[in-house]
Amino acid sequence: MSRTIKLKRGFDIRLEGTAQRQIAGAVDPGLFGVKPIDFPGLTPKLDIHPGDEVQAGIPLFHDKIHPEINFTSPVSGKVISVERGDRRKILEVVVEKNGNRSVEFGKSDPEMLTAVQIKEHLLRSGLWPSIRQRPYQIVANPSDEPKSIFISGFDTAPLAPDYNFIIENSPVSFFYTGIRTLTKLTGGKVNLVLNGNSTKNQILKSTPGIEISYFSGPHPAGNVGIHIHHLDALNKGEIVWIINLQDVISIGCLFEEGIYKPERIIALTGSEVIHPQYYKILSGGSVTPLVTGNVKPGNLRYISGNVLTGTKIDADGYLGFYDSQITVIPEGNYHEFFGWATPGVNKFSFSRTFLSSLAPKRTYRLDTNLHGGERAFVVTGQYEKVVPMDIFPMQLFKAILAEDIDMMENLGIYEVAEEDFALCEFICPSKTEIQSVIRKGLDLMRKEMS
């Protein structure tokens, strides 16, 4: 019996530049980057040197604490650089593509393998990091057994790709094989949550061996954290694993074809993109061929992911490990004369203090300006309106700022990740860096518990 949950709280940010439902012709990025900074809490140890020849599936670096977790090259070619930031922190390992050689991991039927064998397969190939855990939203620990696994079958973030469209253009047998693999990793349920608002996709709906639920409502209705909270809430000491839908396909590919091929369909979106549409690209691919000649002039912000939770990248940056979307919006580094006092016909706001709130259907071209200075918390009752969970957001933020571990635990820090509060950050009139605060709290908690 599938459950349907209707959410009222939340907010849809209406931006210009939705991707057209078509996949562009072949693009060959040439350069690929794997970024340790995509994995919070990871201390990477390099396995290669610049100049080394690698094949798809060869480890580039591994986790210092769990050395069995490998992060592998998505393509064959030559490692051309290891970019470092402050204190020699590794930012990205760049591979120049050359040929199509892959490490052979061997074809196998996941039904015939034990959980340990499946884990070993995933760890060696570099697909393991696609499985993350809650609490903390970090790469899962291979020695755990989660109480359940969650896959979100839709994304409600601004300009998010349409997963129904993606699955229609993906190898369905890989997806089903990936699902069968995951069911071996937990004694509990594998949950697939679908969009209750849109037409029901036959492929996703008829996925065998899985618990299907429907969520409807504004963003963040598609966030997996919201699904877990309502379907199988996390208590202290419990673990739930989460995985993106397209990574399930890659897992299926690993077992059916025996190779690591993290291919995904991504949406190129945003008001500054001339032809927003879908592309087929390997994880870590450079965005250069997508955006060259395809963006409007001006000072632009390139984001891997969506505008709420994505990572800022350069115009020649790389697609993030967990991302299925590239967004390009204008930068906002200008002074606005009495900007706070304008009637605000072109200003999109959650509050009803701008005239734009009289046009409930319009889409907007928004930039990266902060629109104000940082202040103390003053306004109350706003965050609650965009967090569809039985959690007190402001009280949780304050507990984290005060580093009150007991209070953080009591207020439900195990159930949340920064993405679930991204809208709080957007609407905050005090311009607080809420997602950073949540990440700080999760890191603190993890240290305390280890």
Added chain:
Amino acid sequence: MNSLRKKLDKLKPQFSKGGRFEKLQSVFEGFESFMFVPDKVTFKGSHIRDPIDMKRTMTVVIIALVPALLFGCFNTGLQHFRSVGIDANLLQAFGFGFLRILPLIIVSYVVGLGIEFISAQMRGHEINEGYLVTGLLIPLIMPVDVPLWMLALAVAFSVILGKEVFGGSGMNIFNPALLARAFLFFSYPRWMTGDTVWTEGLTAGKNVIDGFSGATPLSLSAAGNASDLPSFMEMFIGTIPGSVGETSAIAILIGAAILIITGVGSWKVMLSVLAGGLGMGLLFNAISANSYMELPFYYHFVMGGFAFGAVFMATDPVSGAQTEKGKWIYGFLIGVLSILLRVVNPAYPEGVMLAILLMNLFAPLIDYFVVQSNIKKRLKRANVVLNTSEQ
């Protein structure tokens, strides 16, 4: 605009650290960000941000206060001309009141913002916008005849001891505007109560015509002279003696509409204050032990500071309850206490101020219980899982 921007950019280094006027950095920044929204961009987290900021939020409250302020100007003039027996037209009355109220506003802003500027500079913070609202609220809840030095003293007291010692805007326990009024109420009661302070010139007793008392509806009721009360309609419109901005229920309702439509003020608090007042009023009507208790319950809503307190004071998010469930309880108790203090305690004819200050004190306790119930629910869920797994 561009030339202004260029001038500011040229001046900026002098006000930055190491510059000639580095001690005025906060002030410079305050004025700069007032004229130009800063060019700061996001660098992590959400890449786009809502255009609303503290300036916009506070501006909405100020706009919501404007009807009460304008009516206050008119009514100050009206009461004055009535007291001296002159028939003045609307414009004359308004002009007279405006000239009397303007100094109050100026003193309130100059003293309050001055202290804000200094403390922002000392802390190295940007200047907070909170006082822009407080600075207008204070004159609106004063009797028009309050001496300016007294007003300045009250402002200094409430900003320093009510707000800055706790860490500035957003950290205060009590509503700063009400604290200023309470300070004067207890320090200089002669200037804050009685029949003469509400009408300009009446304290000095010049040229008052016979039969003009200047007593507010509240003091009339407290003295048991309910029969002398102005009509309900008169009190609803607001042509009665009282604090500058509190008399007109209509003007306050317009302000309430602005706050509710924009979402800046909490309708939950306003509604629950009304509900609390209604409940208490009906209860007193049922008891009817004296003439004040017999006063029809709906009179309470248009008398004294009840409407003003419900719309502009109880809704202060910083000093009020911060949880949504807590707001219902908080507002309801304010309503109950306001009428209770008014009717039962003749020493304090105006109960609203004390009721809100008292509930400011209890707001964290209310929130504590609301948050605890959420915590208990979570613990219970965890224990259920624990017990079933042990069996």
